[in-house]
Amino acid sequence: MKRIALFHLETLMWIERLGTFAAAAQRLHTTQPAISARVREIEEQLGLALFQREGRRMVLTARARRLIQACEPLCHELEQALLDASDFAGASGTVRIGSGEIAAASCLPGWVQAIERERPGVTMEIELDLTARLMQDLLAGRRDIVFLAGPVASPGIQTAPIGTVALVWAANPALAARGGLTADLPIWSLPDHSPLHAVTHETLDAAGITRPRLHTCNNVRMLIEIVASGRGAAVLPETMVREDLARGRLAECHPRPGRALAFEAAVRARERDPVILDLFARAADLRIESAPRSL
Structure with missing residues (x-):
């Protein structure tokens, strides 16, 4: 033979x-x-x-x-x-990474920098997408590691929690001063398959506020720009608007939602590639910095 x-x-x-x-x-x-x-x-x-x-x-x-x-x-x-x-000195290959936009802004840069420094032979391909598609890509083998909003429950996926991101209701300071959500201002959100969309409806329902429609945008950074320009209010991840709030470009216009977004790193449950498992172990050590509650 x-x-x-x-x-x-x-x-x-x-x-x-x-x-x-x-x-x-x-x-x-x-x-x-x-x-x-x-x-x-x-x-x-x-x-x-x-x-x-x-x-x-x-x-x-x-x-x-x-x-x-x-x-x-x-x-x-x-x-x-x-x-x-070789103490992983010879680790090489391409690792395909998927991330949601919020996770990418909150924790991915430091992790990528550490991988570049300590695993120079590893090539990273990073693509941003929505949580539902990230799950599909991971299970189908199109992605090797993903960072997504949790909790994730699937027998085909192994996860590690990496922290939570607080949410804030934010608007242009001039609009916020008019009475927050009680004023008749447009409400913006990510599309309906996003956790932010659900939190938006939960807040409005709890406050007894009705709106004939909810405007949507599928990009968080664009959503921040829309709100900062005075076109309405939105639930936004605190980590992504912290600077804008500190500079007075945005202002909180309603008490913060009681629910924070939990994030997880995930690989396939049957993953055996030692390089991918090494990067996943490093991802499991990530901690998204939570902000103190206010309002």
Whole structure:
């Protein structure tokens, strides 16, 4: 029997973890035809079929699953041993990171700086998105680590809490002085799949305030600019408006919501890549700085 390279086994393991050749190709930074070629090479060398067709899907055979279960811990231990021997000095590869806008502004810069300094061989690809899509991308293998608003409950995801962000009702100081939310001023929010949207409605309902409509914007920084320019009020993350409040560009116009936003770092529950797990352990040590309550 010819030798089977580690990259052959790695290919099988990622197909099994992510479910499709396309997802494995994306994770391994190659093409779907290249993945198919690797699978054919293994099948030819072993003399057995690794996949069988079920309807329109290709699924692993029982023998292929047993092969992966036997090889996965061995491959993981080998890679871990090599990295431990070099104290992770040789850690390399591309790690795809997803983050919500608030988490990115609150804690990501310091973490990225530490990774650049201590893991210079690691390339980071960072993309900002909404929590729901970050979850989908993580489970599908399109992202390796994500930072999102929690709490997250999924059997396929392992999470670590990284702190909370206080929320404030803010408006242009001139509008805030007119009576806050009791004045007839426009209300802005992130779209309805954001936790900020839910907090906005909770506050208005609790205060008995009705508005015929709620304006929305899907970008927090643009939302801050809209509010600061005097076009209404919004619930905003304190960490992102702290400077504006201190400078008097914004003013709190209503008591702060009782609910803060909790944030978590997350990886797939079955993640075995030692570099990704190392970065996740560092992410778990992050702490978003909470602000004292006021108003």
